[in-house]
Amino acid sequence: MQRLQTTQAEQMIEEIKRLKEQRNAVILAHNYQVGEIQDLADYTGDSLKLSRQAAETDADLIVFCGVNFMAETASILCPDKTVLIPDPEAGCSLADTINVRQLRTWKRKHPGAVVVSYVNTSAEVKAESDYCCTSANAIKVVNAIPADREILFLPDVFLGTYVEQETGRKLQLWPGECHVHAGIRPDMVNAIRQQHPEAEFLVHPECGCLTPSLYYMSNGDVSKNGAHVLSTEGMLKYAKESCSSCFLVATEVGILHRMMKDNPGKTFLPVNPDAVCEYMKGTTLDKIYRSLIDNVYEVKVPKAVATKARVAIDRMLQIS
Ligand code: 13P
Numbered sequence: 001m002q003r004l005q006t007t008q009a010e011q012m013i014e015e016i017k018r019l020k021e022q023r024n025a026v027i028l029a030h031n032y033q034v035g036e037i038q039d040l041a042d043y044t045g046d047s048l049k050l051s052r053q054a055a056e057t058d059a060d061l062i063v064f065c066g067v068n069f070m071a072e073t074a075s076i077l078c079p080d081k082t083v084l085i086p087d088p089e090a091g092c093s094l095a096d097t098i099n100v101r102q103l104r105t106w107k108r109k110h111p112g113a114v115v116v117s118y119v120n121t122s123a124e125v126k127a128e129s130d131y132c133c134t135s136a137n138a139i140k141v142v143n144a145i146p147a148d149r150e151i152l153f154l155p156d157v158f159l160g161t162y163v164e165q166e167t168g169r170k171l172q173l174w175p176g177e178c179h180v181h182a183g184i185r186p187d188m189v190n191a192i193r194q195q196h197p198e199a200e201f202l203v204h205p206e207c208g209c210l211t212p213s214l215y216y217m218s219n220g221d222v223s224k225n226g227a228h229v230l231s232t233e234g235m236l237k238y239a240k241e242s243c244s245s246c247f248l249v250a251t252e253v254g255i256l257h258r259m260m261k262d263n264p265g266k267t268f269l270p271v272n273p274d275a276v277c278e279y280m281k282g283t284t285l286d287k288i289y290r291s292l293i294d295n296v297y298e299v300k301v302p303k304a305v306a307t308k309a310r311v312a313i314d315r316m317l318q319i320s
């Protein structure tokens with residue numbers, strides 16, 4: 001039975017590769033996708049790397065294995081290409097915490113403020129923003145804004161708090177959070193760090209554990225030694241370059257696949273093994289195959305929205 005399932009998966013992968021060639025398609029996969037999809041993809045990466053890859057590709061068709069806001073970003077950057085998302089239900093709890101109506105109301109309360117939106121937002125929210133940012137470049141983006149300007153930072157309160165600490169600037173923060181990262185709690189971090197004092201601690205800035213961890217680190221209650229705040233791609237790069245043999249990983253568990261694959265002699269332990277994003281895991285080989293056969297589900301951002309959103313994205317790409 002196991003062998004039969006493996007053979008079916010292998011056949012499906014071969015079919016997908018054939019269709020991909022036939023259609024001059026490229027498959028992009030976020031670092032939280034299931035392992036077999038990361039292995040099949042032409043490129044894997046974090047939000048920033050995938051946005052860049054989408055902008056640079058010569059392919060006619062982009063199959064985006066990630067969540068909706070990422071496919072929208074790819075469509076904004078490549079208006080002449082077809083962008084497909086295999087799972088149309090792939091949303092994001094963080095992006096859903098703010099819509100364009102709420103943003104306009106917030107802006108009215110802070111006239112003249114500069115709006116910095118994390119990439120985990122809808123295209124409409126990006127279109128109402130001055131700058132876009134990702135976890136890899138949020139600090140650089142905020143540092144590029146004149147010091148006398150008020151900044152509305154959205155939607156992730158943990159990332160925003162971290163950026164405040166690193167830049168020394170007071171930001172207006174939207175109280176949004178991702179349910180997966182908010183579920184990685186400080187008590188889990190403390191417990192696993194006590195069990196593995198020799199290990200390095202890699203933490204995504206969206207984590208619920210981050211703000212308390214930073215606070216305790218600045219107080220000296222939690223050791224700063226071996227703690228690194230990084231985007232998903234930043235974590236992968238760090239793990240490869242570091243001489244350490246054990247890493248505690250505070251983000252969605254999909255990232256462990258490439259970490260282990262790239263570093264056979266090293267150990268990677270999730271701080272919370274239940275940190276699973278169901279939106280990311282909804283993409284399957286079957287759905288990718290269907291996507292290529294039936295040309296579904298196309299992600300197209302209306303031109304007026306795309307043009308405005310592009311300004312915010314381009315400003316980010318120029319800075320990082
Ligand atoms: P990265 O930009 O680090 O890939 O993060 C995106 C995301 O959705 C985190 O949950």
Ligand code: SF4
Pocket residue numbers: 067091092093094095120178179180181252277278279280
């Ligand atoms: Fe959104 Fe959180 Fe899933 Fe990332 S892990 S896609 S922020 S719900």
